[in-house]
Amino acid sequence: MYVTSTVLEPPLRIPTFADVEAARTRIEGIAHRTPVLTSRTADGRTGASLFFKAENLQRVGAFKFRGAYNAIAALAPDVRKNGVVAFSSGNHAQAIAYAASLQQVPATIVMPNDAPTPKVNATIGYGAEVVFYDRYSEDREAIGRRLASESGATLVPPYDHPDVIAGQGTATLELIEEIGEIDILVTPLGGGGLLAGSALAARALASGVRIIGVEPEAGNDGQQSLRKGEIVSIPVPKSIADGALTPSIGHRNFSILKAMVDDIATASDAELVETMRFFAERMKIIVEPTGCLAAAAVLHGTIDCAGKRVGILLSGGNVDLKTFNALLAG
Structure with missing residues (x-):
């Protein structure tokens, strides 16, 4: 494929x-x-x-909901149970959080500390754990990889x-x-x-x-x-x-x-x-x-x-x- x-x-x-x-x-x-x-x-x-x-x-x-749901749905069941980690300024964050909740998959989202409040609140409301970072001084991908490595979760980046x-x-x-x-x-x-x-x-x-x-x-x-x-x-x-x-x-x-x-x-x-x-x-x-x-x-x-x-x-x-x-x- x-x-x-x-x-x-x-x-x-x-x-x-x-x-x-x-x-x-x-x-x-x-x-x-x-x-x-x-x-x-x-x-x-x-x-x-x-x-x-x-x-x-x-x-x-x-x-973003389209790609988020598809990426989680494509995971093997034994992989999905370990959860997903994503990094996003807002829309991918919400999408992963909601798509994960629909599929009963734990989700952790790395978000910039200046992300729009409605996007942060929605992400949390969908049941995801949010970890904040400074977009101008910290590497969100590195943070996401570390969190995924520590938990055994799958990293689902927002576009690549x-x-x-x-x-x-x-x-x-x-x-x-x-x-x-x-x-x-x-x-x-x-x-x-x-x-x-x-x-x-x-x-x-x-x-x-x-x-x-x-x-x-x-x-x-x-x-x-x-x-x-x-x-x-x-x-x-x-x-x-x-x-x-x-x-x-x-x-x-x-x-x-x-x-x-x-x-x-x-x-x-x-x-x-x-x-x-x-x-x-x-x-x-x-x-x-x-x-x-x-x-x-x-x-x-x-x-x-x-x-x-x-x-x-x-x-x-x-x-x-x-x-x-x-x-x-x-």
Whole structure:
């Protein structure tokens, strides 16, 4: 089911479209088949036909539930009983916590001490143990590996994991099944799980589709990496897109991105705020800053979509309402 990379050592399991299809079977009836929304105002503004896959309406409020549930469900029963460990700024944390609770698996989550309060509270509410760290001075991966080693649990990283990538790809699989062929697919980009999984699905289902990722302007490591042809690491960026504040793309993710993704664009914090306002005022939905990345690049003309059918992933809607109101009032 997996192909092996001959470039990276040690050999990595790189998921394929077959893994996306297997993930769809595992999560069917558990994850929501989220709606695809349209807006005449957005279409008129861009001269395109835009289709918004509303993963802000997914369980735990983000696409991350897909990959989290799939990764835990794929574990052998004797492995699953030892629990899972994850590290995340919020959405993967909640997703692992909830997916683990549904499957009666113990979960420990490593979260930054500045993670949004609603995401922390939700993670704890789903029954996970939370361990805090300083994202600017501590290594969350090292902490996660240590905790997993000490407890015998399985480490499930937020993006550089074959079953996580495959699970995330089910959102694009559903999108294309519902609306048919698209000319352009645009997704948010942090560590690369959503973009990599989306690329696997899109390349299999939509011939000739142009695939574009969008990351915060302050953290364009993915853009630099794709153009340089190798992973570029940067200091942890500062942006309101808290779910995309990664210093580098995952190795498995980049292997897929190099082969399948056409370009990576960026969006500024100001553009994210304006896009949040658009969704709230015109489409009556709440989308968090990270979830607005792809839409912001399209609505602000960074990606030329005129005359095209465009699929856009809205990756999540988990934002503190005080923060949401402050950003829109600013």
